[in-house]
Amino acid sequence: MASLSDVQITIPKDTQAPEKEYFDYSQMAQWLRAAVLGATDGLVSVVSLMMGVGAVIYGIAVMIFTGFAGLVAGACTMAIGEFVYVHSQLDIEVARMKRNKRNEKHVEESEKEQLSNLFQAALAPALAFLLGALVPLLATVFIREHKMSLIVVNADVTFSLVVFGSVGAVLGKTPAVKPCARLLIGGWIIMAITFGLTKLTASHGL
Known part of the structure; x- marks a missing residue:
């Protein structure tokens, strides 16, 4: 007579718990990096342009x-640059697959799938740049006094840099102090250099 320990229970494959689907966090990190970089770039580059012009030309308009021109040019540059970069990566991957003599149908399906993602890759940094660039522009629209506009823009950008750094840290599950400090100090340095060099150039009549 067999004991209970000798009895093997076989669980049908249909009733077994399904394995958890693997989620690629590295892909999310790439999108997060592009979004944060795009927004930060839009914020800092546009406000630096506005600060540089504001250093020598006293006029809110x-x-x-200037900020609006920087917004349009920067967003388009981000979109086209990302599109070209991702398309180049796709060309390299397709060429590698063809060299390895893989199934032509598989190559075509991969190429079509990646092509659909090219426009997403171009749109994401452009929108992020646009949102970042709107921060200093909206802060300036409602102010008529020149010096006050410079103060408000600086305060607004400082707050936004801290927010961007915090959001990136929270979504990336990392401590927020260092990313915020890096963004804040880097943004201040860029604005100071742009403002200072423009002021210096104008003062020497160049």
Whole structure:
């Protein structure tokens, strides 16, 4: 007579618990990095342009138009640059697959799938840049006094840099102090250099 320990219970495959689907966090990190970099780039580059022009030309309208031009040019540059970069990566991957003499149908399906992601890759940094660039522009639109606009823009950008750093840290599950400090100090340095060099150039009549 067999004991209970000798009895083997076989669980049908249909009733076994399904394995958890693997989630690629590295892909999410790449999108997060592109979004944070795009927003930060839009914020810092546009406000630096506005600060540089505001250092030598006393007029709110001029600062706003300068910022708007920087917003449009920067967003388009981010979109086109990312599109070209991702497309180049796709060309390399497709060429490698063809060299390895893989199934032509598999190559075509992979190429179509990646092509659909090219426009997403181009749109994401452009929108992020646009949102970042709107921060100093919106802060300036409602202010008429030149010096006050510079103060408000600086305060607004400082707050936004801290927010961007914090959001990136929270989504990436990392401590927030260092990313915020890096963004804040880097943004201040860029604005100071742009403002200072523009002021210096204007003072020497160049």
